[in-house]
Amino acid sequence: MIKLKPFMAVSLLVFSEWSRLGYVPNYGVDLYFITRAKAEKKPIVEIEGVDAQIRLMDSLTNQENLTLFKGTLDALESGLTDEQVKGLVAAWQAGDPAAILEVARRYNEKIPGAREFENKFIWARHGAMLEKIEGYLNHSKDRHFIAVGALHLAGPEGLVERLRKRGFIVRQK
Numbered sequence: 001m002i003k004l005k006p007f008m009a010v011s012l013l014v015f016s017e018w019s020r021l022g023y024v025p026n027y028g029v030d031l032y033f034i035t036r037a038k039a040e041k042k043p044i045v046e047i048e049g050v051d052a053q054i055r056l057m058d059s060l061t062n063q064e065n066l067t068l069f070k071g072t073l074d075a076l077e078s079g080l081t082d083e084q085v086k087g088l089v090a091a092w093q094a095g096d097p098a099a100i101l102e103v104a105r106r107y108n109e110k111i112p113g114a115r116e117f118e119n120k121f122i123w124a125r126h127g128a129m130l131e132k133i134e135g136y137l138n139h140s141k142d143r144h145f146i147a148v149g150a151l152h153l154a155g156p157e158g159l160v161e162r163l164r165k166r167g168f169i170v171r172q173k
Contacts, residue, residue, distance in 0.1 A: 005065070006065035006068060006069040007060060007068065009069065010068060010069055010073075013072060013073075014081060017076060017082065017085060021086070023085065023089065029147070033147055047129055047132050047133065047146060047148065048125065048129060048132075056121065056125070064113065064117070067112060067113035068117055070112075071111040071113050072111075075107070075110070075111055080110055080111070083106075087099070087102075087106075095172060097153060097155065101154045104151060122151050126157065129148070129152070130162055137168065160172075
């Protein structure tokens with residue numbers, strides 16, 4: 001862990017917590033859809049590439065990295081991460097975007113820097129995502145299946161509401 005950048009170290013710790021609770025990446029929804037698309041020989045296009053995500057991770061200042069690292073350790077040690085994981089999974093299973101936001105809000109209130117991290121890693125990315133989604137919707141007759149993390153869909157700054165504000169009809173199924 002010492003050789004890892006702080007963001008990667010805390011990511012591994014959090015992924016380990018998800019795994020400890022039985023949520024193993026090998027059985028994730030994203031991997032399911034990617035595997036299915038490949039089996040059906042459907043094209044897979046990233047809405048946001050790995051390079052963009054790496055640039056975002058690298059954009060964290062030393063202070064942001066330290067705050068994130070300490071906050072993540074505090075959340076893991078206090079059981080808050082466990083509570084967050086279970087809350088997010090329950091909200092996702094229920095299809096309840098308000099509950100997803102509530103889980104994030106509770107975490108953000110307890111962990112210094114979490115709200116700023118969420119803004120940078122969730123909400124600030126939506127402009128670029130929306131451009132790509134609108135490109136698919138406005139300039140293609142092909143059908144597209146778009147998968148993003150659940151928090152990206154929730155609330156007034158989520159992709160669903162932002163697409164509605166741009167005149168698209170969006171329904172939850």
